[in-house]
Amino acid sequence: EPADVLGKTSAELAAAGYLTPEGARQREEHYRQAVASGRPVEYEFAGTWAGRPFDVGTTLTPVPGPDGVVRRIVGWSRDLSRRREQERRLAESEANYRAVVEGTSDAIWVAEKEAEGVYRITLANRRTAEMLQQPLGELVGRRIDEVLPPAAAARAIERYRQAEAAGGPIEYENVIERPGSRMEVITHLTPIFDEAGRCVRIIGSARDAAERRKAELALLQAQKLESLGVLAGGIAHDFNNLLTTILGNLYLARTELPPDSPLRESLDDAALAAERGAELVRKLLSFSKPGIAAREPVSLLRLIEETAALVRRTLAPAIQLLIHSDPGDDTVIGEFGSLQQVLLNLLLNARDAMPEGGVIRIRRTTRRIGEDPSWARRGVLPGTYHEVAVADTGTGIPRAILGRIFDPFFTTKGIGKGTGLGLSTALSIIRAHGGWLDVESEEGRGSTFRILLPVAAADEAPGPGPGG
Template sequence: MKVLIVDDNEQNRYMLETLLRGEGHEVLSARDGVEALDLLKSSGAALIISDILMPRMDGFQLCRAVRNDARFKDVPFVIYTATYISDKDRDFALSLGADRFLVKPDEIELLGQTIKEVLAKKTSRVEPHPLGDEMEFFRQYNEILFRKLEKKVADLEAARQELQEQLLERNQREAERALLEEQLRQAQKMEAIGQLAGGVAHDFNNMLSAIVGYCTLAALNMKPDDPSRHYLEQILASADRASTLTQSLLAFSRKQAVNLERIDLNEAVSSFEKFLIRLLRENIELRLAIAEAELPVTADRGQIEQVLMNLIANARDAIREDGRIIIETSAAEIDDQFVRTHGFGQPDRYALLTVSDTGSGIPEDILSKIFDPFFTTKEEGKGTGLGLSMVFGIVKTHRGYIDVYSRKGMGTTFKIYLPIAQTPAKQAEKKVAEPPPLLGGTETILIAEDDDALRNVEVAALSRYGYTVIEAVDGVDAVARFTENRDRIRLVILDGIMPKMSGKEASEKIRALGPGTKVIFISGYADDTFSRAGISHKGETFLRKPISTSMLARKIRNMLDE
């Protein structure tokens, strides 16, 4: 049997051709209604299977043309469509004289059975469906086309919206990725500068220790009324200010020894108010808005105070005339939405410390640089550019986050998020006003220090206090000297970072040789190995450079007397 397939889709035609030829039918193919009519006229067909949506002449028009042609009006006509699939489409096709209406590809398995049924219908010479008049045809035809056009427009709009949502989602992902990449670059930059700052602080602390030590020794040899004593006092005062600078470097590099304890942020801020007021001019008002509920945090009180000092000093310098600074504490919660919006944080409960001012604000083009070390907009000699870098380093050391909001001419607000501690804060302990009297001794002490100037001043100072001092230039030398004099040495002083062998490694070997030996670690580069939490043995302690010879002597005497 000869079957005419009409479909503009080549893959659909191939599928039907293969299927029908497999059942022994002869197959003719056309790409639209015009081509199909030409084939009918030239070759004839016993069955027509036609799509609807085609160029030049669609399936509806082809069916109508076939039924209006006396030569072909009895040829069975099957509509096989994937586009026009509504009940109205089906009814209209059947009203034009189609014998069957099948939907692609759901009813492909019915095609063989349908062919048999329509051929049987032809044999029984069933009258074709009525076609209706010309105007009715065009009315229904246009209605179907209009409905299909509306559906296409709706589908295109839905596709457009979906594509727009996909583009927005992709742009959001790209923006988030760019933000993460920028945060990574910033973190890497800060880490590299932090390593440099920590190394500079270590070397600088060694030099300061030598300066302080020699000045102290010189002062001990002077009479109280010696006119040169004033000069030494000025040197020591300058060294003390330089020591503050190195602590700023260490805080920025996050290698400063941290004395963490449970404190109430409210109490820490309130008790520091009087000191902060001294930093301000008379035309600047300081206001505190302290939360009613306790805000326990695990923090180094001194470093929190340093954060406040630096932020208040910056706010003061930003206020040209009259102004106001507000310090506020409150509880805050960071959730997933906050993290997505701000680009930082871990979901948890936080104590929020907010410092805002009515100053000149920060220009938008430099806002991203304010935490960079040595970046400052102040006049030469009026700022080191380390203040906010130190704040950043301290906040990170406390596993916190810092954010800044500012507009030029409208002031600045810093928000610092510190994790809420799970246990209540302990009360601040009163400090001892007067140190105990300074006493020397006659014991033998081993000093290991790779910096010659610093080692010489420590040896000279401790010898003056009556101690017998054995010198070592590095960790390996210290172990060797201890091995030779283990029966005499009562206490060992070790620099933290030394060539060949670190102070920590040397102490382990020394303790293996003399288990009861007292050890003092001294370092200007206080990493976690030498923080107080890292002191693992009884009879060990840690001192941070620069340290005065009198303080060192007092610590030695206390440890020897324990």
């Protein structure tokens, strides 16, 4: 109540619990400052009342008497708690914004429009500086035409005008060229307008287009595999019927010949060729319908070790085979035999890529796939995946053919040494397991194939069987 505080000194208010001793001391100090200066004094203080924090701003105005001596001070206080909360939230929002801008792998910048065709960079993140190969401190505060070469600046300003004319975001692809480097990027521009409808700034972002190119190639590859799979399946069934007739008649003809007939050798050669054709048909059918024949827990470490044991017998002394598996559960759900076929194919290819010797490394790790459109285009769902990487130090794959190695019937091996179905079938098998197969290679330095397979759910515990 007013009566509880009227007529009381600061010390008495502190004794009554209305002020803290420190608050009372500061209050008296501000009073003395107002009296000594003859001018209003403003100050703020924070405290706690009834268990709740508060912020208060106070103004003390000295009132001099007729003789000029200050004997009275008029004070008024206002609650600043709401303002402080708004300032705190604004600071938090700015901190979050800065963290997002600096943490992203995209280049992000803000360009203020000063006049027609004149834009000045007021904000840029480190990635922007990296793409432009300029120190960050030399970007902020400079005009676009001061940052970019004349031709590039003219193109950028024209795009800014297009965004302004569109009245909303635009996206386009362009090239950032710097001494010794050339980067294709996807640029996104968003114009910001004031209340009068005038464009006041452009918010821009740029992303390396390599990942999109990779995703587009992956989607094209998947579509190609699906269409070729239908065709291959039809051909394989018809060809299988023909081979059945050929092999049957070869068997009958052989039984009619005397044991010492010279024709027996010719018939055996024909039967062997037909059997090879039948094996090719089986590969075609596996490619066209790579479904999982069995769904069982498979230990990837056991799969790797058993497959490596098979391959080691075929390796030259100059080739090393090293295995590493991260600790923890290594279980996937699928078919042991099909997965072994994939891994065996990759290991034999790695062996063939190192005629002079080298090192093959198999490494199992886990990784998290998020809500990334590039993975969604490949049919890979968000979640935790086992990654099995098969790396070699061999000849590598030329860039010109790297995008074709998963094409059916494409092979770099000589005639009679490969059907061109190994990697395409491997990709089909891994896709049937809900995963993906990818490759990175540099000519002369080797290749790394990465298999992604979904981690088995907790309720799909390993049990007895070929892979458990």
